[in-house]
Amino acid sequence: MFANKTIAIIGGGTAGWMSAAWLQHHCDDTARILLIESDDIGTIGVGEGTTPHLSVFFDTLGIKEQTWMPACSATFKNGITFTNWTSRPTAPSYFHPFPSASDRYSAGFFLQAVEAMRKNVPIGPTLPDSYFLSWHLTQAAQSPRRIKTGANIPLSYAYHFDAGLLARFLREWCEQRGVIRYQGRITRVGQHENGQISAVYTNNIDSPINADFFIDCSGFRSLLAQQTLNTPFVSYADSLLNNAAIALPCEALSPLSPHTVSCAMPSGWRWQIPLQHRTGNGYVYSDSYISAEEAEQQLVQAVASKPLNQSPTHLTFRVGRLEKTWSENCLSVGLSQGFIEPLEATGLHLVLCTLSEFTAAMARCNESQQAMNTVNESISARFDGIKDYIVAHYLMSDRNDSEYWRAARSVTPSDTLQALLDCWHNGGNLITKIDKLGISQYYSVISWYCLLAGYDAFTQNKTHPRAPLQWQQLQEKLKSWQAHFLDHEEALNQFL
Structure with a gap:
């Protein structure tokens, strides 16, 4: 991939250095990878949470948790606790776990309880919390790392970290492996007659920095994609109000x-x-x-x-995405390609998805129109799918205590999201609907059930029953599994 060619990454930060590390790992040994960043331009660095997908990045590069986590002040993340998103007294908060293989045992009970409540025949609690091992660990301040007992309890988890420290760690990792860093502020972008980018010029180097392919990690400025190539921007402002x-x-x-x-x-x-x-x-x-x-x-x-x-x-910030993530000889990654508010910590998830789709398409089709179309269609659909899931958080709320919440709850959902919400409220087969809409690749069935049931937004009037014996047995099973996991700080101290 990119044999005997030069790739220039514009901008550092987490997105820039993740791009450099990923490409250094996947490209031909003859490829030359450059990164140009300015010490005068700060990075946003707000997003300090991830999804479990980030582990794919480190596993692919062969970087162990024991190496990168201490360097980035990182901690483990079992899930997200949402509080005050509804005024319903039966649901002051709910915990959204990361679906794991271990949940196959307990998730079925959760789905049964939710479906029974949707039919107004309650058989057990419907908040997701206590059905999932991750919640029990979080309540006890335990990490998702197991004690070495041989117990087969697979668990998905994510991380929190200092974004600035992660960028610094990856920079050192990349430079040790041959990535060339230029320090300077870009003053001009050169283009070929066919419109493709030819070079960038900086304030401290007289000659242009030429490359065959460019990665735009310039943040909200979108220096290459929008300012140079005039790639259209698709706004989400009509459905996500925060800016x-x-x-x-x-x-x-x-x-x-x-x-x-x-x-x-x-x-x-x-x-x-x-x-x-x-x-x-x-x-x-x-x-x-x-x-x-x-x-x-x-x-x-x-x-x-x-x-x-x-x-x-x-x-x-403005919420939305580029119409095309890959335009001409430029791939946009990170904030330059788009932004969805960080409610589900999907920023770096989208960075990794973009890089993965790009290198996979390049391996199949090289720099062809087919590869470009595949990447653009996939990433645009992923942005739209994540956007719908986040919009659902606002539409499911019943908060009516401010002008903001009344406006946030009255936005018009996409056709896809409207179809899913109609199915939920009308008692339809939600699993079949999610499959038919083709959205489970962005958020799983379990994740949708956790969100919808987490708001306790059932159409029917209902009472909350006492926990049945079967549910109590489930709790005992999860508690027995919990004994195999380390205290959170004890797990971190093993790295120091």
Whole structure:
């Protein structure tokens, strides 16, 4: 792949150095990989949570957790706890686990309870929490790493980390393997007569930096894709209202809890992400309903630990994606290709999906129109699928306490999401509907059930029954499995 060719990555940060590492691993030994970044341009670095898919990245490169996690102040993530997203007293919060092979035993009970409630014949609790081993581990501040007992209890998990430290770690890893770094601010982009990009010019190098292929990791500026190639942007602003965020680092929590917390706020939601050396806090909101100053005040009042001695970081963004991730001889990765608010921590998930699709298509078809079409169709569909799932969080809420929430609950869903919600509310076969809509590749059936049941948004009036004997036996089984897992901080200390 890219034999005897030069690939130039524009921009560093997590997306840039992930791209460099991935391409260095997959490209021909004769390929030359460059990365140009400016020390004067800071990185966003807000997203400090991931999905389990990120483990594919490290496993592919052969980088062990014991190597990268201590260097990036990383912690384990069993799932996401959503609080205050509904005013229903029966569902003040719910835990969304990462579906695992071990859940085959317990997920069936969860689906049965939900389906029975949808028919107004309740047989057991319908919040997902206690049906999943990940929740039990999180409640006990236990990691997803097993004690070496030989117990066959596979568990999916993700990570929290310091984005700046991860970029630095990957930079060192890449430079040790031959990736060439240029430091400088790009002042001009050159193009061939056919419109393809030929070179970039920087403020501190007299000659152009030429390349055969370019990776745009320039962030929201989208220097190559939008500013140079004029790639159209598909906005999601009509269905996702949030367009601003504040990041506020605080002292580390003790004990560390292996989950992300997403708490609904008057004009958006805030995150809490536990790292080894600090706690990441932030508020994602719409500036149409609250000012930056008011949002900062609300966030400071809400955080659970003392803010560190540094100013909050304010940023604005637009939600949506490029019409084409791959245009001409340029692939956009990260914020340059699009952004969906970080409610489900999908930023780096999309980076890895883009890189994986790109190298797979190149291996099959090289730099052909077929490869380009495959990547563009796949990534656009993935963006749209993730967007629908996030929109569903707002549409399922019953919050009516602010103008923001009334607006967020009244957006028009896509045809796909509307069909799924209609099926849920009308008592249809949700599993069949998800399969027919072709969306399970973005979020599994279990994930959809966790979201929909997590809001306790059942059409029928119902009472919550006492837990049946079968459910109690399930809890005992999960508790017995829990005994095989390490304390969260004990698991991290094994790396130090």
